[in-house]
Amino acid sequence: MKSKKNNGIIFSVTALAIAAGLYINSQGTQRGAEIIVGKEPLSKLPAANISAIVIADGKTTLTLKRAEEKWMVVYRNGYPADTNRIDNFVTSMKEMKALRELSAGKDQLGQIGLQDGTRVTLQDKSGNPIHTLTLGKELTAPGSEQQQGAMGRGGFPDRRFVMLDGERTAITVVDQTFSNATTDAADWLDKSFFNVSSANSIEVIYSGTESTNSWKITKPSELGDWKLEGELPEGKELAPNPAAASALSSPSFNDLANDAEHAALDQNATQIKIQTTEGFQYALTVADSSQDSDKVMRVQVAANFPEKRTPGENESDEDKQRLDEEWAVTQQTLKDKLAEEQKFSQFVYRVSNSTVSDFLKKRSELLQDIEKGAIEPPTGGGATPFPFQIPPPQD
Secondary structure: OHHHHHHHHHHHHHHHHHHHHHHHHHHHHHHOOOOOOOOOOOOOOOHHHOOEEEEEOOOOEEEEEEEOOEEEEHHHOOEEEOHHHHHHHHHHHHHOOEEEEEOOOHHHHHHHOOOOOEEEEEEOOOOOEEEEEEEEEEEOOOOHHHHHHHOOOOOOOOEEEEEEOOOOOOEEEEOOOOOOOOOOHHHHEOOOOOOOOOEEEEEEEOOHHHHHHOEEEEOOOOOOOOEEOOOOOOOEEEOOOOHHHHOOOOOOOOEEOOHHHHHHOOOOOEEEEEEEOOOEEEEEEEEEOOOOOEEEEEEEEEEOOOOOOOOOOOOOHHHHHHHHHHHHHHHHHHHHHHHHHHHHHHOOEEEEHHHHOOOOOOHHHHEEEOOOOOOOOOOOOOOOOOOOOOOOOOO
16 A cells, blocks of 8 residues: 555656656747757747846946836936947847857866856846857868968958857857947947037137137138137137137047046136027037047036018018928927937947047137238339230230
8 A cells, every 4th residue: 555655656756757857848948048059049039028137247237227218328328328339349249140050068068168168148128038148269261361361461250159048068169259249338328419500600718717718610601711709819729610610510429437537627627618500409518538549428408489570571371381391390300309419418428539639729729810911012113923924915
């Protein structure tokens, strides 16, 4: 009787073990990470279900999170992430093709860079892993080293060892290098920024003992020349087409400033005020960064837009309606631009020195010597100066 009871227990345990094994195998199959040479093991990756991407290289961990259909960089105060970069990153996983199928023992993982390789985990909205990719050593296609060497260059990696979902039996070489799988948060920030167009007034205000280097230039009309306010030294004039006039037409930034750089803005910062013909007003605060080649910058944006269009003389009713509609569309575009650019005032940025260097010139550096004419005007009679000649008499 006792023997039958023990046999029943053994049968039950065995059945549970088999069921557990089948469950694990079925879970692996559902992930769709089957390695077949020439095929894409993650072609069925449900990209729309990815709510977070975690990249870890053993030293640093980066987390990108989807929030309300937008991606953000968690360790940069939730700053918007570069959606195009993320889309391309996920697409490269879906499209990667297995070039070789292999398995490795635990002691062999280090030889191909998979023991401590960069790990990319795709998570669903509950934080559960959808897939995990461990990235190993990069490789160069066979024969390409000799070909590149003949051209005077070294071979460039174009493939990489990858282990899927931590399974040593799911190791392959794929036709991707995933060089953008970095843990540097700055690489993943959305670098879209404000832009200044049609400036007609630029003022730079230095602080402390540097205040004498402050300057302001204005442009009275679209076709007019820039004028430097204040008295000019004798023999000097403002150099034409100041570089500062178009310096922020397409700016970018390198990273968000850290706490110490935030504090630097309150100490000896330089103020830059810019007005445009469209009614925008930019107030920039610039200071030195902990990075020698960079500057720290805060931007605030405001605008004054007219409430109504001023009609021209002798406008017909038809023309007035058309022009009013066009004006309304333009004004809405400007208002949208204002709303978008005002979002940047929430953060302090680290920008390259070249972004603001044209504004940080001293007043004296904007001047040039007044050029004298190459040909002096005639002072009296005599022959007509060359190239003007009296034509010969006609017969």
